[in-house]
Amino acid sequence: MERKTVKVGFLGMGTVGSGTLRILEMNREQVAVKAGSEIEVKKILVRNPEKQRDVDVSLELLTTDPAEVLQDPEIDLVIEVMGGTEEARRYIEEALKQKKYVITANKDLMAAAGSELLLQARECRRNIYYEASVGGGIPLIRPLKHSLGANKIIRIMGIINGTTNYILTRMSLYNMDFEGALAEAQEKGFAEQDPSSDLEGRDAAYKLSILAGLAFNSRIHIGDVYTEGISGISKRDIFYASELGFAVKLLAIGEELPGGLALRVHPTLIPRTHPLAAVHNENNALYVVGNAVGEVMFYGLGAGAMPTGSSVVADLIDAARNINYGIEDGIMEIDFQDKAVVPVEELLSSFYLRLQAEDQPGVFAALATAFGEDKVSLDMIIQKRSTEGVAEIVLVTHAVEERFFYRALDRIKAFPTTRKINSVFRVIEK
Secondary structure: OOOOOEEEEEEOOOHHHHHHHHHHHHOHHHHHHHHOOOEEEEEEEOOOOOOOOOOOOOHHHEEOOOHHHHOOOOOOEEEEOOOOOHHHHHHHHHHHHOOOEEEEOOHHHHHHHHHHHHHHHHHOOOOEEOHHHOOOOOOOHHHHHHHOOOOOEEEEEEEOOHHHHHHHHHHHHOOOOHHHHHHHHHHOOOOOOOOHHHHOOHHHHHHHHHHHHHHOOEOOOHHHOEEOOOOOOOHHHHHHHHHOOEEEEEEEEEEEEOOEEEEEEEEEEEEOOOHHHHOOOOEEEEEEEEOOOEEEEEEEEOOOHHHHHHHHHHHHHHHHHHHHHOOOOOOHHHHOEOOOEOOHHHOEEEEEEEEEEEOOOOHHHHHHHHHHHOOOOEEEEEEEEEEOOEEEEEEEEOOEEHHHHHHHHHHHHOOOOEEEEEEEEEEOOO
């Protein structure tokens, strides 16, 4: 069988695009062997052709006209690495209409409109590959779709945002405060100048919605993911958590419960013996529990030019083989079901609570009574320090429906002896 050279057009040539192009140049022979054909980059859409880039690229390849990529009949495949949603979506839709395969690293777009785009791809008898949209260089999409396809996935739980993990690592291992750790992350390029999407948990929520759709064969709406960020975490909480045998991580958690899906992103105390507790700095990891395979974990760099470019090129190899050999990969995602989502207040959670109260007899008893009235069982309650008649109290509960914990907490806030509720975080016990 004669193999055609697969011709590629890029939409964007920023960090990820540059990494992808560098890998194609660096590993050209290996990629060609695995793809079953040569790969030729024919045109690259950019906003400014004169801009200095991290990779050498001929000016002849650059264009500011999207039609030169989208409507060129010789281009078989379009790689979208421009970011954003509205413009990127229009370009991908046009590429599919022009019968081109699509690769994207765009998590925001795939979380918000992935199901519609995949449906269009099937109607056009093409496919969209999006391994790079979630885990950077960590293979997550392909394992969930194929390698673990024989399993009913019970739970996914992961550290899927490198910025927040870097900050929490610096706070826990180097005793840095939040502001100092964030500034260092920005200086080293691990955090954007506007890091709000990372710090508030939105980035992790987008990724969780994509992963949970694959894990639970379900259409996920981003609004169904409960999201809470890390800005309320202090050095003192990390210190106390360590004393109690926990690490503090921003976790993305998806579970399929009898009542529906539970989807949440929030700071969590996790036992230091858990594999995720040892994931440090900008690294990411996804911990998966399947009913046949048991527990598996995927670990590595979740962002960056070369790791993310590695996933883009892996998708390119798959797509090139599809083009040359007529292998129908199939789009399973549009057969996904609509499933109920359990409200967060109905989920079972254990809690860590740090508060300040007047240091006088009966305070512990009042706390225990308030929680007991809402069926909240206390695992431990400790007075950590007392200064000028004010005691700092740390307690950890057993698992309880969240609404009962917060109902008790509202009463505790109203106690005349309560000075301040400092911190409330969820606890994973295993």
